[in-house]
Amino acid sequence: MENAAISSSALDLLLLLRGSEPEGLGRADQVVYQIETAILMGILTEGDRLPTESTLAAELGISPITLRQSLATLRTKGLIETSRGRSGGSVIRRQVEFSDTQLRKKLRATSTEALRDIGDLGAAIASMSARLAADRADPQNIEHLQDLAKRHQDTADERARRRVDSRFHVAVSIASQSSRLTSAALQVEAELMTLWWGQLGPDETSVEHHAAIVDAIKNRNPEEAAIAAERHIRSGIEFLIEQHLRLTMEHGENA
Amino acid sequence: MHNVDTVREALERTAGIVSSSINAVFADLEKIAQAVAEASASLSGEPQRSEFLFLKREFADFIRKHSDLIVGGGIAYAPGTFPEAPFWLEWWRAQRTGDPRFVTHDLNPDSLNYYDYTSREWFTVPSSSGQPVAVGPYVDFGGINVSIITLCVPVSTPQGMHILGGDLTLANLEGVFLRALQLREPVVVLLGPNGRVIASNSARIATGILLQETDLQRAETEVNVSSDDLPRLPWKLISLAS
Structure with a gap:
């Protein structure tokens, strides 16, 4: 059985991804990027049904013709399937796939400077979001954060756990009630997602960090929350830079 | 404890590899400088910008040849060289495909966006010393918005001192440094003359930050990247005690 059309909160997150795409893409390719990234981040998952073409085009602010081009590209990539008729529409078919080699190559090619820079932005967003949150x-926001922290702890699959971790960061921004912080958090997480995937993360520290952030927010302690969120992002980026340095050196040895 | 001799050996090896990679870029810039000197010497009457049109090809080839290290390059003429344009700068930036593209700068002193290249360090330092030198790292805002180091070669001409440059990204340099070093321990930092970290093998001491005083106090072994009196690469490799 197929799911009903995606929830409006998933659609909102999808729309917030606009602007994170690489420069120089045409409008149709921007939408492909937006949907692909949403799949990557678990905002859209297998079986999710996209809204009707006319609704989705209107939400995305593009013409139905442009949207059809985007959907055709996604179909070619095998990410969605479209059926005709009254119960027709486009359904998400699978997760975006990368090989370990591709992922390692990507982290190697991303310089320490670039990683530090995105970490600086991520830490700024995370600490202000946590402070405001x-x-x-x-109570609902807090419950959601607790739920995500627990799911992160319980998820065994590396990539799935990474998606929950990133969703936790976005949820802190949502709890700050700022749509701009949420949009910025989402875009930083989108950029980091595939960089994380090739790596086994420092999960025990992440679990502790998440707990500290949730506690500070629950105890209404803005200062503590900001410090805990900044520390969490910084240690994550430091870990990624470590992996980048290691991969670059190993590459030199084998070259 | 790290063996001091082994560490020094690694630093010296790294200094050698880094400087020879970059000296290859300097050598080609100096060839272009020679061509500029010859063209300037044979000028008769008022210099025209059109007499240096050949540089477009020279820099396109230069940028392509060294694309593993540099992302752009060009020439800044001594002020007053051309009566038609008292300030004149020609710079090109590598593109993913095809020839490098011309980078436009606002050279009108009355404009808010005025790019006063004659006050930039990459122009003033080699102009006054008359020697090739690497300047930076600095963030090239309005350019490519990342930290770069400019390799500068001055050319003395009857019109004054022109400066040729090649822009090196820290991302590219980091690769050269790490592949040469092949050490995770101890912490080794490649430090620029402004105290800024050009590259390091530690995630805590990331590219682009100023090296903290507390880290500097842990310096154990120090090696200069160039051994000359007026070094082209005024950089140091420093290992830190754990």
């Missing part, structure tokens, strides 16, 4: 999060 400590003042503004409602």
Whole structure:
């Protein structure tokens, strides 16, 4: 059985991904990138049904003709399947696939400077989001954060756990009630997602960090929340830079 | 404890590899400088920009040949060289495909976006010393928005001192440094003259930051990348005690 059309919160997140795409893409390719990234981040998952073409085109602010081009590209890539008729529409078929070699190559090619730079931005977004969330999060937001922290701890699959970790970061921004911080957090997470995938993360520290962030927000302590969130992002980026340095040196040895 | 001799050996080897990679870029810039000197010497009457049109090809070939290290290059003329344009700068930036593209700069002193190249370090330092030198790292905002180091070669002409440059990205240099070093321990930092980290093998001491005083106090072994009195690469390799 297919799911019903995706929830409006998933659609909202999909729309917030706009602007994170690489420069120089045409409008149709921007939408391909947006949907692909949403699949990558687990915002859209297998079996999810996209809204009707006219609704989706209107939400994305593009013409139905341009959207059809985007959907055709996604079909060619095997990421969606489209059926005709009254119960027709486009359904997400599978997760974007990368080989370990591709992922390692990507992390090697991303310089320490670039990693540090995105880490600086990520830490700024995360600490301000957590600070505001400590003042503004409602019980539902807090429950959602606790749920994500627990799911992160319980998920065995590396890539799935990474998706939950990144969703936790976005949820802190959502709890800050700022759509701009949420959009910025989402875009940073999108950029980092595939860089993380080839690596086994420092999960025990992540679990502790998540708990510290949730506690500070729950205890209404903005200062603690900001410090905990910044530390979490910084240690993650430091870990990625470590892996980048190692991969670059190993590459030199084998070259 | 790290064996001091082994570490020194690794630093010296790294210094050698880094400087020979970069000296190859300097050598080709100096060839272009020679061509500029010859063209300038044979000028008769008022110099025209059109007499240096040949540089477009020279720099396109130069940028392509060294694309593993540099992302752009060009020439900044001594002020007042051309009566038609008192300030004149021609710079090109590598593109993913095809010839490098011309980078436009606002050279009108009354403009808010005025690019006063004559006050930039990459112009003033080699102009006053008359010697080739690597300047930076600095963030090239409005350019490519990443940290770069400019390899500068001055050319003395009857019109004044022109500066030729090649822009080296830290991302590219990091690869050369790490592949040469092949050490995870101890922490080794490649430090620029402004105290900024050009590259390091530690995630904590990331490219582009200023090396902290507390880290500097842990310096154990130090090796200069160039051994000359007026070094082209005024950089140091420093290992830190753990």
